Amino acid sequence: GENVEQHPSTLSVQEGDSAVIKCTYSDSASNYFPWYKQELGKRPQLIIDIRSNVGEKKDQRIAVTLNKTAKHFSLHITETQPEDSAVYFCAATITGFQKLVFGTGTRLLVSP
């Protein structure tokens, strides 16, 4: 079955810096890759996703890139702000199968 590895487990940056979180997946059939942000004590919330027919997607300060050949995808946050501090999870699945496999999470800390 699918296995998703996520790095780093913790990431500390200064406000205004960029942050990059990387994930690799094992199942070449996976075609949907969402990213979730989880603030302390809250539920995971989708922040961006990408499907296997595109290589990059942007939404304001957040972007995700996908390399299908290498089976890895990354989350890029530019101009980080303290409110970006949270745990970020990547995930992979095959559309229609609903078996979402998550990475182990990255705790991002943005210092003012």
Place this chain on the structure above:
Amino acid sequence: EAQVTQNPRYLITVTGKKLTVTCSQNMNHEYMSWYRQDPGLGLRQIYYSMNVEVTDKGDVPEGYKVSRKEKRNFPLILESPSPNQTSLYFCASSSRVRGTDTQYFGPGTRLTVL
């Protein structure tokens, strides 16, 4: 308001005492799932359901049961809870339509089994 609800939000129980965590969604979603979240392990899928009366095991189904008798409800049943089931549980739902298949999570249920 479109939402996924779970009850209870917090539960402390003892080993062996059967319990049910309810999950309900009002978005007419076909798909529903249960996850548990443990430190350092991320979110792991327990069971999922593609539609009414259709359920399947996720990655960590041992010790859990589910049912899907109605489209909106997907209860998680622990027939004989054990301390290793102490965890944070999330229910999620999504549409089956590509492009709108984002999984929406409930608020979570923190379970402690003594």
